[in-house]
Amino acid sequence: MGFLYWLESTSLANWVGASLWGYPIMLTIHSVGLAIVVGLVFIMSIRFLGVMQGVSIGSVSRLFPFAWFGFAINTVSGLALFTLQASWYVTSVPFLLKITGIVIGVVMMVLMQKEFKKSGDGLDSASEAPQNLKTFAIISLVAWSVGMIGGRFIAYI
Amino acid sequence: MEAFMTFLSNSWVASLMYGWAWTWPICETIHFFGMTILFGAIATTDLRLMGFFKQMPIQATHVLINIAIVGFVLNLITGIMFFCGDSFRYVPNISFQIKMVLILLAGANALYFTFKLQPTWGEWDPHGNPPQIARIVGASSLALWTGVIIFGRLIPYLGTG
Numbered sequence: 001m002g003f004l005y006w007l008e009s010t011s012l013a014n015w016v017g018a019s020l021w022g023y024p025i026m027l028t029i030h031s032v033g034l035a036i037v038v039g040l041v042f043i044m045s046i047r048f049l050g051v052m053q054g055v056s057i058g059s060v061s062r063l064f065p066f067a068w069f070g071f072a073i074n075t076v077s078g079l080a081l082f083t084l085q086a087s088w089y090v091t092s093v094p095f096l097l098k099i100t101g102i103v104i105g106v107v108m109m110v111l112m113q114k115e116f117k118k119s120g121d122g123l124d125s126a127s128e129a130p131q132n133l134k135t136f137a138i139i140s141l142v143a144w145s146v147g148m149i150g151g152r153f154i155a156y157i
Numbered sequence: 158m159e160a161f162m163t164f165l166s167n168s169w170v171a172s173l174m175y176g177w178a179w180t181w182p183i184c185e186t187i188h189f190f191g192m193t194i195l196f197g198a199i200a201t202t203d204l205r206l207m208g209f210f211k212q213m214p215i216q217a218t219h220v221l222i223n224i225a226i227v228g229f230v231l232n233l234i235t236g237i238m239f240f241c242g243d244s245f246r247y248v249p250n251i252s253f254q255i256k257m258v259l260i261l262l263a264g265a266n267a268l269y270f271t272f273k274l275q276p277t278w279g280e281w282d283p284h285g286n287p288p289q290i291a292r293i294v295g296a297s298s299l300a301l302w303t304g305v306i307i308f309g310r311l312i313p314y315l316g317t318g
Contacts, residue, residue, distance in 0.1 A: 031306050035192055042197050060213070066200075
């Protein structure tokens with residue numbers, strides 16, 4: 001807990017909390033990053049599950065770097081928001097749910113990307129995703145949904 | 158306008174929004190889902206139009222339209238619900254006004270693409286760069302929808318209301 005109180009006393013926390021615009025700016029950046037990472041992961045996941053057969057699985061997988069870019073934005077903005085009330089967030093159930101969802105979601109991103117690396121060009125031209133990829137895609141959809149619902153409800157519970 | 162807003166405040170939608178403490182947060186959560194679905198589909202199309210991941214045939218982005226429409230409809234419905242519940246705050250709010258203008262511009266941009274560019278895209282190289290005008294339309298769309306998210310999120314913080 002000492003670390004969390006220290007976080008709350010940093011100059012970053014002060015800026016986010018005390019300046020008029022620190023908090024809204026971070027929150028807004030966090031929303032844009034959310035749309036990028038979750039939006040693109042949703043598109044990839046539903047494609048792996050068989051929706052939108054018109055685009056190939058391989059070409060959709062090219063969205064991974066962009067999704068990681070959104071994730072990077074949200075790691076930074078999320079940490080900035082976290083410093084503001086670190087000791088409170090770690091006791092908030094929706095926050096803990098959100099973090100759990102994100103961790104599982106990120107693991108799924110890594111696992112899905114590994115499938116592509118493993119199979120090389122084979123998966124690029126496949127019209128249907130292998131079972132592994134489908135399983136990861138379902139878990140990924142659920143995990144990011146939980147992450148988003150948890151995140152939204154931090155403000156209410 | 159005032160009469161219309163009063164009418165909305167007294168409508169059944171407004172009472173639905175306030176009748177149960179969880180209606181508003183649930184609708185907000187659905188609004189976030191709609192946002193990610195819409196943005197994911199649109200951004201994929203826009204990035205391809207801008208010349209990224211050329212492995213994806215440009216014409217294949219057509220299948221993303223239906224996904225984008227699902228997201229948009231979700232947000233249109235929940236958005237109208239918020240508006241009915243709190244129109245007196247939204248109407249004078251500068252951030253809300255900017256968001257609505259950006260949505261209209263993004264819509265006009267999408268219509269231009271659908272009716273002016275798409276009819277000719279059969280001639281484009283599926284794995285190449287589209288004509289410059291299409292790249293501009295893609296970049297504008299990405300910028301406009303990002304702006305929609307930014308000003309949507311700032312509604313509680315910017316201006317009056």
